[in-house]
Amino acid sequence: MDVSFAQTLWLTLKLAVLTTGILVLIGLPFSYWLTYTRVKMKPLIEALVSMPMVLPPSVIGYYMLVIYSPRNWFGEWLGRGFDIRLAFSFEGILIASVIFSLPFMVQPLHNGLRSLPDSFREASYTLGKSKMRTFFRVLLPNIKPSIITAVALTFAHCIGEFGIVLMVGGNMPGETRVASIAIYDEVQSLNFEAANRYALILFLVSLVLLTIIYSINRKYDTWKMM
Amino acid sequence: MENDVINIDIEKMMHTAHGSMNLAIRTSIRTGELVALFGQSGSGKTTLLRILSGLVKPDKGLIQFGSTVWFDSKKQIDIIPQNRNISLMFQDYALFPNMTVEQNILFAQPEKDRKTMDELLRLFGLSEFRKRKPDGLSGGQKQRVALARALARKPQLLLLDEPLSALDAEMRNSLQDEIVQAHQMTGVTMIMVSHDLNEVFRLATHVLCIENGTITRSGNPEAVFSDNSISGKVQITGQIARIDKQDTINIVTVISGNNQVIKVIAFDNDQENLKIGDSVMVFSKAFNPIISKLR
Numbered sequence: 389m390d391v392s393f394a395q396t397l398w399l400t401l402k403l404a405v406l407t408t409g410i411l412v413l414i415g416l417p418f419s420y421w422l423t424y425t426r427v428k429m430k431p432l433i434e435a436l437v438s439m440p441m442v443l444p445p446s447v448i449g450y451y452m453l454v455i456y457s458p459r460n461w462f463g464e465w466l467g468r469g470f471d472i473r474l475a476f477s478f479e480g481i482l483i484a485s486v487i488f489s490l491p492f493m494v495q496p497l498h499n500g501l502r503s504l505p506d507s508f509r510e511a512s513y514t515l516g517k518s519k520m521r522t523f524f525r526v527l528l529p530n531i532k533p534s535i536i537t538a539v540a541l542t543f544a545h546c547i548g549e550f551g552i553v554l555m556v557g558g559n560m561p562g563e564t565r566v567a568s569i570a571i572y573d574e575v576q577s578l579n580f581e582a583a584n585r586y587a588l589i590l591f592l593v594s595l596v597l598l599t600i601i602y603s604i605n606r607k608y609d610t611w612k613m614m
Numbered sequence: 615m616e617n618d619v620i621n622i623d624i625e626k627m628m629h630t631a632h633g634s635m636n637l638a639i640r641t642s643i644r645t646g647e648l649v650a651l652f653g654q655s656g657s658g659k660t661t662l663l664r665i666l667s668g669l670v671k672p673d674k675g676l677i678q679f680g681s682t683v684w685f686d687s688k689k690q691i692d693i694i695p696q697n698r699n700i701s702l703m704f705q706d707y708a709l710f711p712n713m714t715v716e717q718n719i720l721f722a723q724p725e726k727d728r729k730t731m732d733e734l735l736r737l738f739g740l741s742e743f744r745k746r747k748p749d750g751l752s753g754g755q756k757q758r759v760a761l762a763r764a765l766a767r768k769p770q771l772l773l774l775d776e777p778l779s780a781l782d783a784e785m786r787n788s789l790q791d792e793i794v795q796a797h798q799m800t801g802v803t804m805i806m807v808s809h810d811l812n813e814v815f816r817l818a819t820h821v822l823c824i825e826n827g828t829i830t831r832s833g834n835p836e837a838v839f840s841d842n843s844i845s846g847k848v849q850i851t852g853q854i855a856r857i858d859k860q861d862t863i864n865i866v867t868v869i870s871g872n873n874q875v876i877k878v879i880a881f882d883n884d885q886e887n888l889k890i891g892d893s894v895m896v897f898s899k900a901f902n903p904i905i906s907k908l909r
Contacts, residue, residue, distance in 0.1 A: 507708035513695040514667050514702040515722045515767050525721065529712035 392561055400567040404546040407485045411493040411542050419497035440488045449555025452484045481557035481564050488552050492541045500534025533608045537601050544597040618645050624675030628661055637661055637827040648797045648804045650818035658827045659807040663773045667702045668695035701764035702773045707756045709748035715759050716744040722766040734762040754785040774806040790816050812851045812893060815870055850896045866905055868896055878905045
């Protein structure tokens with residue numbers, strides 16, 4: 389196995405693990421807030437979260453590039469104040485990937501929380517338990533299938549992400565060249581054997597992840613029936 | 615003596631499927647009573663229960679438990695449910711599916727205490743199910759766990775939202791006894807929503823009749839329901855304890871919810887479908903009490 393092949397796979401894995409990890413930390417409190425908030429803007433916020441599912445990655449990629457650009461205040465501020473350049477860097481694709489995978493984390497969690505009867509939360513409150521304790525002891529353990537689905541979907545989606553990484557990160561080996569981009573690159577160079585190796589790995593990883601999701605959900609359904 | 619009274623004086627605009635209704639409740643309840651909120655569905659019983667628990671905020675008014683203010687719209691006081699030291703038993707029981715029977719009860723305890731938990735499990739005949747999750751329990755068992763869990767919190771006020779409505783008649787009978795037993799044992803003030811007259815008679819020491827958002831009548835069950843305006847002839851419901859045959863008549867002994875013994879004459883043809891243990895209603899027609907089978 390040559391070095392660049394291993395490097396690309398490592399980068400792909402790193403991006404997916406970090407994105408999923410960050411999204412778990414953001415997604416859990418955010419889904420909780422989204423489920424129980426009564427703000428009037430809720431539909432708009434829900435729409436914004438789901439945008440990455442319907443927009444072409446190039447649209448979000450384009451806006452990310454505009455924001456990252458040193459010609460705009462945010463990019464300039466980052467560059468001048470912290471010497472950070474997000475365009476065509478790993479950190480840049482990580483942020484883009486977090487934003488782009490947000491709905492895949494939030495939606496299953498949001499649906500899971502919504503499916504729980506209100507009485508669970510209320511019973512816990514009337515038994516004297518704080519919101520935090522209720523969240524971790526009562527709500528989260530009862531949406532386990534949703535959590536597993538959210539994590540696996542986010543991870544799988546992240547591994548398969550192509551457009552936004554290409555837009556924001558380009559194709560820099562060791563920095564932004566993930567497997568999906570490497571496939572495109574190898575095919576362009578008529579290097580079909582290398583493309584095939586990447587493709588097969590992505591195919592198998594995604595298949596395994598999705599099979600896990602479906603088998604877990606089935607198991608929970610059978611439990612419920614019993 | 616002011617610690618012995620729960621004062622309620624609240625108003626809440628309710629928006630229901632049948633339009634808007636103003637819930638305006640003003641009453642005081644002595645602690646230690648087993649109070650039934652009785653009325654048609656949609657009359658505001660459950661909302662009142664949720665207001666007392668702190669889950670629903672009234673538009674204005676005052677709720678005071680003894681000297682502790684739970685809600686005061688003038689002083690902007692609204693104590694959260696966690697700090698009211700209450701338990702609310704939900705109609706759907708709201709047992710946590712991720713926890714076993716044992717864990718559900720331990721979760722409710724302010725301080726983990728396995729000995730008290732064992733006692734509760736024993737009292738409600740749940741010892742052999744302690745390691746089961748709620749999904750593996752029958753309706754009656756779930757109800758018992760919910761009651762045990764509610765008591766495990768050691769509340770000063772236990773609120774029960776139609777605790778028995780989801781159960782069949784036989785199960786209801788045995789669980790009614792357990793509610794009474796729990797009440798007598800702990801001395802906790804209980805407020806129970808019910809639209810089952812039989813249940814009210816059997817359990818309650820005090821009844822608040824709610825119609826269209828206001829209390830129309832209150833007092834002990836006999837006093838409240840012997841007033842004929844609620845239903846022409848209603849007087850007492852209870853269960854048949856004995857049937858003594860004397861010539862052509864039978865003397866039926868009925869025990870009411872408050873363990874009051876009533877003797878009623880039933881003629882042979884009336885008596886045919888009555889047997890010991892039946893739930894019956896005793897009502898008066900002209901001057902003679904007549905008895906007829908309820909179910």
